[in-house]
Amino acid sequence: MQTNLSEEAKQLPRAEEAERILRSCVHCGFCTATCPTYQLMGDELDGPRGRIYLIKQVLEGQEVTAKTQQHLDRCLTCRNCETTCPSGVRYHSLLDIGRAVVEERVPRGLGExxxxxxxxxxxxxxxxxxxxxxxxxxxxxxxxxxxxDKLPRQSYPPKARPIRQHTRKILMLEGCVQPALSPNTNAAASRVLDRLGICVLSAPEAGCCGAVDYHLNAQEKGLERARRNIDAWWPAIEAGAEAIVQTASGCGAFVRDYGHLLKDDPAYAVKAQRITALSKDLVEVLGAEPLEQLGIHADRRLAFHCPCTLQHALKLNGAVEGVLTRLGFSLTAVPDSHLCCGSAGTYSITQPALSQRLRDNKLNALESGNPEVIVTANIGCQTHLDGAGRTPVRHWIELVEEALA
CATH class of the missing domain: 1.20.5 (Single alpha-helices involved in coiled-coils or other helix-helix interfaces)
Structure with a gap:
């Protein structure tokens, strides 16, 4: 794609990156075929290719309107288009850049x-x-x-966390909403890891990964949170912690991006790259362990909802399904498993109508095999899907922990 950035756009901190991404797009339209919002709206501007054109126009100095902002806001940032794209277009990075520029130029209403x-x-x-x-x-x-709909229908109180010490140690991001909405998830993860000879270290100073601020266009605040977490984790990393584990793939996708987001920060660039290298979703840790020694012989019938952040951002499609199958769970087939459930961080609140349509479609697919329980790997998806009041939805590690012999 040819570009001609305006003089103003050339002064942006990420101008070169934006131009490089724009030029990597070859207009093929493969992304449009797998975009959830395009499937619902049928509007080119509500698909990745159309949004790329909108951002190109913004960066080339054309008029920016509320309609431009609306089409960018409607994007779930599910990154399905990136999985589909044959040219490797980093759409989500371009979207971050474009949204930040539009946010400065288009005032939002008081309610928003x-x-x-x-x-x-x-x-x-x-x-x-x-x-x-x-x-x-x-x-x-x-x-x-x-x-x-935003409150869990049933809360499973956290079981006691292990106190045994092991040679192998990891850090775990506790998360912002998970301790309130699904308080047993991290405890269950700690208990399963303990059985595998891995203990979880605490880093009380660590907090929100930064994704909420960053994706609501308070990008510098999101980066401040990233820097704070790096500082909080660094002593344990220097002491030999082998990984920073996330049980919510939404958080994991953002932490995995620290290296890219802070690459131009002279004080944090090297450390951020180290964090990216150590960041792991829980399934990456468990999948590499001798799970057979857990003594699990599960026979429950499950449907697994693979969050967009797990399959499209972290590229771990099939990983949880593999672990659950190894442990003896029976998994039902899920049609169109690549499509977003509509949670997408705060999207279910900022775009409720679209979000609910996507949720209903996803639940129809998940329930098509008559599972006993739906399991997932991200607290936002879990709460969003469970809020419909249909088949119960839980984090997959809780089912694994309950099956421990």
């Missing part, structure tokens, strides 16, 4: 500003989020349906 600032004030803060979640549970009978 309040919603986005509210999400940034609540979601990345576990104490605040947990307090509000507890209040929501108490008031559930009188809450509107839209809020009820």
């Amino acid at each position: 500003r309040i919603l986005r600032q509210g999400l940034r004030a609540v979601v990345p803060h576990p104490v605040v989020f947990k307090a509000l979640t507890s209040a929501g549970r108490a008031l559930r009978p009188v809450l509107p349906a839209a809020l009820k």
Whole structure:
């Protein structure tokens, strides 16, 4: 794709990167065929190729309108298009650049500003989020349906975490909303890892991975959170921690991107690259271990929902299914498993109508094999799908921990 960036756009910190990505696009349209929002809307501008053209126009100095912003906002950032693209276009990076420019030029209405600032004030803060979640549970009978759907239908209290020490040690990102919405997930992961001779180190100073701020166009704040986490993890890394493990693939995808996002930061570039190298989804750790020694002989019938961040960002499609099959679980077939469920971080709140349509389609596919339980690998997807009140949805590691002999 030929480009002619405006003089103003050439001054952007990521101008060269944006131009390189734009020029890598060959207009083939393969991405459009697998884009969830294009499938729903049927509008070229609600697909990756159309959004790339919009961003190109913005960077070339053409008029930026509220319609431009709307089409970019509707993108789930599921990265399905990147999996499909034969040219390796880094669409999500271009989208970040384009959204930041549009955010500066197109004022949002009061309602949108309040919603986005509210999400940034609540979601990345576990104490605040947990307090509000507890209040929501108490008031559930009188809450509107839209809020009820955001609360888990059933909470599984955390079991005690292991206290044994092992030679092998890892760090684990606790997450922002998972401790409140699914408090047993990280405890279950710790217990399974303990049985494999791996202990989980605590890094209390670590907090939100930064994805919520970054994807709501408070990009510098998101990078500040990334730097804080690097500082919090670094002593354990120097002491020999072999990995930084995430049980939520949404967090994992963003942590895995630290090296790229901070590559021009002289104080953090090298450390960020090290974090990227050590970042692992839980399934990457378990998949490399002798799982047979766990003594699990599971016979439950499950449907696995593979989050977009797991299959398209982390490129781990099939990994969880492989582990669950090794452990004896029976997995049902899931049609169109590459399509997004509509959770997409805060998307289910900022774009509720589209999100609900995607959720219903995904549940129809997941339930087509009549599973006993649906399992997934990301807390956002888990809560979003479970909120429909249909087949129960849980994190896959909880089912593994429950089957321990």
